[in-house]
Amino acid sequence: MEMRFSKVVISAALAASLLGCTQDYKSAKELVDIAVNGLPDIQLSEEERLALNFAAVYIKYGEHPKTYIALAKAQGDERVWAASDGITVVTRNGQIIRSDGLPFASSGVHYLKQDPFAQGLLSVEENTPYLATRDYISEDLFGVTSESSFTVHETSQAVIAGSERQLQRVSEQLSVPALKFSTTNQYWVEQRNNKQIIWRTEQQLGPNQPMVFLESLMPFFEDI
CATH class of the missing domain: 2.40.360.10 (YmcC-like)
Known part of the structure; x- marks a missing residue:
C-alpha cells in the first residue's frame, strides 16, 4: 500500500510540474487528488x-x-x-x-x-x-x-x-x-x-x- 501511495504521489508531482507554468498545486492532498481524479487538458481560446x-x-x-x-x-x-x-x-x-x-x-x-x-x-x-x-x-x-x-x-x-x-x-x-x-x-x-x-x-x-x-x-x- 505504501509503494502504491508513493507511485501515486510521484505521478501527481509530475503532473503538477508539467502544469507549473499555468497552475499552482501545493499541498500533498491536492497532489493525491490530481493523481486519483486527474485534471482536464488545457485548451486556450483564440x-x-x-x-x-x-x-x-x-x-x-x-x-x-x-x-x-x-x-x-x-x-x-x-x-x-x-x-x-x-x-x-x-x-x-x-x-x-x-x-x-x-x-x-x-x-x-x-x-x-x-x-x-x-x-x-x-x-x-x-x-x-x-x-x-x-x-x-x-x-x-x-x-x-x-x-x-x-x-x-x-x-x-x-x-x-x-x-x-x-x-x-x-x-x-x-x-x-x-x-x-x-x-x-x-x-x-x-x-x-x-x-x-x-x-x-x-x-x-x-x-x-x-x-x-x-x-x-x-x-x-x-x-x-
Whole structure:
C-alpha cells in the first residue's frame, strides 16, 4: 500500500510540474487528488492564445493532462521550451533532442551524415536508414547508435496555432539497439513556401516511456 501511495504521489508531482507554468498545486492532498481524479487538458481560446506575449507549445506527457510551456531560448535551430519548475524539452527542427526533469532524459542526437529534420521530412528518401549517435544521461549511455527510417502518409486538415493547415503525416521507425528499444514516432508537416514546418509531433524518448505530444501554440517568428 505504501509503494502504491508513493507511485501515486510521484505521478501527481509530475503532473503538477508539467502544469507549473499555468497552475499552482501545493499541498500533498491536492497532489493525491490530481493523481486519483486527474485534471482536464488545457485548451486556450483564440483570444487567450493571441494574448500570449511569448512563443509556446502544448505538451502532453503520456496520460498526464495537456498544458503548455514557453520558449526560453532560441539558439540556431534549437528551441528550448521550459516550465517554471525546471522541466525542459529541447527541439531541433521539430525533433526532441534533449529533455530534463522527466523520468527518462535524452541529452543529444547527432546525425552521422544528413539530418533528415534539417532536410525536411517531406524530402527524405523513404525507408532509407538515417544513422545517428544519441546520448542518454539518465542511463549513463553516450554515443550509442540509432537508426531511423521515414514513411510519408496521408494528408489531413487541422486547426493549429489559429489557422487551418494542410498537414502531411510522416512516421519515423526508430531503433536504438543499445537500449533494446524501437518505436514509431509521428510528425505532422506543412509545406509552406520554401519551409517544411512540423506543427505537431508524438515522440517516445526511451523504453517503457509514454509518448510526448507537442503541438505549436504560438510559433516562434523565425520558424514560420
